Ligand SMILES: NC(=O)C1=CN([C@@H]2O[C@H](COP(=O)(O)OP(=O)(O)OC[C@H]3O[C@@H](n4cnc5c(N)ncnc54)[C@H](O)[C@@H]3O)[C@@H](O)[C@H]2O)C=CC1
């Protein structure tokens with residue numbers, strides 16, 4: 001008989017025109033909904049169903065929208081500028097924002113040059129004039145680009161590409177960009193100017209290529225325009241909002257600026273009677289409807305770029321150009337993968353086993369110590385995030401937080417969880433694993449009492465010594481054959497796989513305990529799938545004995561942990577009965 005499998009495909013919403021070349025990469029694995037022309041309300045009503053959203057510049061991805069997007073894992077911007085996405089809000093929801101940082105650079109640069117030439121030679125005006133049946137050769141005399149000064153604000157990817165093309169046109173190149181790479185500037189024959197004001201005076205053509213951010217918003221206003229030559233022409237293929245549109249219209253009317261080529265506006269599409277629509281209507285302006293990235297080639301590039309990243313993220317991997325997550329190299333991420341699972345389980349074990357700890361009000365410092373191969377990895381951000389996720393998931397509501405590399409740091413801070421990552425130089429060559437992780441929870445104490453400097457990496461042995469000395473809580477683990485193992489829980493040493501539901505009992509290591517616990521569980525209808533015993537660590541025991549005056553611990557008084565894999569949850573009543581029996585000192589149920 002055929003077995004029907006019902007697997008729900010994850011859903012991706014695309015409310016704008018995105019090239020089919022990238023979408024083809026999604027359609028096998030995911031439900032891809034292309035829904036153009038949605039109103040903000042319509043978008044808000046359906047966004048909760050989607051795992052990913054792919055947009056260009058038209059969709060406003062607001063904090064309001066993101067707060068409704070409960071399943072959302074990724075917002076992908078098929079282009080460069082993410083000023084239409086509330087990145088901060090996405091971060092707080094753990095939503096990764098990706099873009100395509102270079103797929104449309106050439107298109108934007110060529111469009112800038114197209115506008116430069118069109119403005120220099122009155123192409124738009126001349127075309128309209130001839131179509132109207134006129135032949136106005138003397139009114140439409142232009143200027144040449146050759147020998148003119150092109151002033152570039154923002155010498156990043158687009159700015160540099162514009163510079164290289166303009167260099168070929170024989171233009172003199174100057175730029176203002178406080179963060180520019182001087183070597184790249186020199187190689188492109190661009191002379192950097194120390195201030196915008198200084199550069200504006202020299203410009204025959206001014207072109208803007210910065211993102212729209214606080215420092216660039218309104219950067220060309222009335223005062224700046226007043227310092228420019230009356231023959232100067234202005235180009236904007238970056239973002240509306242960087243130029244004061246009313247001030248530019250005024251300057252064009254007054255003849256203190258000669259012309260402008262504008263692709264981007266403060267309101268897109270421009271509203272009637274807005275400053276944008278007045279600028280567009282101006283006879284000295286060549287305007288295009290945000291076409292900088294609109295070439296077949298650029299749209300293919302950005303679409304493939306972001307769709308590949310959406311596939312990565314929905315498959316649990318990291319993207320290559322996240323706007324709000326650290327970049328982790330693919331090889332490193334592959335190495336980290338099994339440890340991410342281990343650390344998450346260690347965090348979860350901590351919260352569930354030490355259940356008296358209230359994580360949302362606690363002040364504990366965690367040391368997360370990497371030994372062996374892991375200690376040589378460049379970025380351990382995914383492990384940090386896994387610990388926060390492991391610690392918080394057992395105590396957050398099921399519809400709650402999407403905890404990941406994007407928001408882990410923020411959430412840890414909000415909850416007062418301090419995580420101190422350390423790399424140990426302890427040699428693990430003689431051990432059966434190549435890497436080893438210790439999670440140590442230190443009860444809070446004043447800063448002056450904290451045991452040691454954060455920069456010195458203790459060996460595992462020293463860590464244990466400290467745990468014993470300070471009653472800190474210790475969980476250790478390693479990975480073998482890609483499987484996570486816990487190898488220590490507090491003072492007990494024994495390997496177990498953190499999987500399914502585990503009943504963890506601390507008991508006196510005496511005859512009959514296993515039978516008693518087994519019986520009780522049997523009566524409650526709980527099956528035991530596997531069992532491990534973790535005895536007291538011998539080294540630790542010896543030290544304790546020495547401290548207690550050298551006496552041996554009596555056989556029946558030795559403690560051990562019993563770890564039982566069970567097939568269903570163990571109720572509170574059963575736990576109470578277990579603890580009531582002499583010899584079972586503590587019992588906790590942990591779900592993975
Ligand atoms: N019209 C269109 O269709 C397109 C527009 N764009 C726009 O172009 C912008 C630039 O893109 P890219 O060159 O790829 O970005 P980029 O990040 O490579 O370069 C931006 C440059 O601006 C500089 N910068 C930042 N703040 C500055 C300030 N206050 N003053 C001077 N320089 C400053 C940075 O140092 C950087 O070098 C994008 O942010 C996007 O808004 C990009 C592609 C297409």
Ligand SMILES: O=C(O)C(=O)COP(=O)(O)O
Pocket residue numbers: 056057058078079080081082104290291292293294
């Ligand atoms: O990539 C950018 O920043 C752009 O402005 C391109 O916008 P678009 O994708 O054409 O709406």
